[in-house]
Amino acid sequence: MLSKSSKYAIKAVLFLAIHSSEENKVIVKDIAKPTNVPQAYIAKLLQELVKAEIVTSVRGPKGGFYLNETNLGHSIMSIVNVIDGEDKLNSCMMSLEKCNEEKPCPLHFALSDSKSQILKSLRSKTIKDVVKEVKLGASFLPL
Amino acid sequence: MLSKSSKYAIKAVLFLAIHSSEENKVIVKDIAKPTNVPQAYIAKLLQELVKAEIVTSVRGPKGGFYLNETNLGHSIMSIVNVIDGEDKLNSCMMSLEKCNEEKPCPLHFALSDSKSQILKSLRSKTIKDVVKEVKLGASFLPL
């Protein structure tokens, strides 16, 4: 469902949401280690997120990444869309195309409710929303 | 979530569930075309399913594949397990390991309900179950 890349990206963004601010930028190395993502790889993903204006970056010494208020308002879905492409998640679980009520795939009725729920959740939850929940106890590195 | 391979496998199995019987075996060519899956590829997947006793095969002329009553009782999940491996689907959506109530990942609360629903559905629905729903209108090749 979510590619490794999207998962990495979500992790990194949530990490920034919690640990960064304009006055407190975080450098890639310090994102890579705690999130357990290869540094060069997360760097590349972050660049895409910067281009998409989901994270903010500043170069040079004292530079790094952070999320501003606008950034925090983006949905989790928007991260996935940037990394995996727009309709990776909208595609049918069963066949390789999209299915719907009129043209349901064989697993449509078994899965579509839960699937729409997940999509809805990803679409409606902003980074900020999730951070609240994280602060209530979610951890980055479940074992 | 489901790999292309699992999707192919599910398609093929459901196709057989609908169109085959011991007296009416189906050869790979006639599975590949209507399900829109590369023939050599589905052949390979079918072999794994045969080994796992999820589909039945007979060699030689008048041979082919079919599902017997036992085969029909398997869950959709069992197909995925054979093709993608046991815990591909059980892994956490967010981090790369498994998460749970005690050690939730940041997206745990947002997604776990729907996810368990999907898993439950895949685990509990047998091939036979899904076939009933298919006969009520699902199609194999949604556009």
Added chain:
DNA sequence: TCTTAAATATGATTTTTATCATACTATTTT
């Protein structure tokens, strides 16, 4: 202005997944 610390750009390599090809084995039919 030079050095240093950061992101950025680009592309090479590796690994995984998907696909294709070919030779072999089993069973039916003639």
Added chain:
DNA sequence: AAAATAGTATGATAAAAATCATATTTAAGA
């Protein structure tokens, strides 16, 4: 018994995803 028709086994190739490496650009600070 031979020929034909099916699955089976194995491995080669191609494409995609993930990872690694390196050079470039930008900005801060001495």
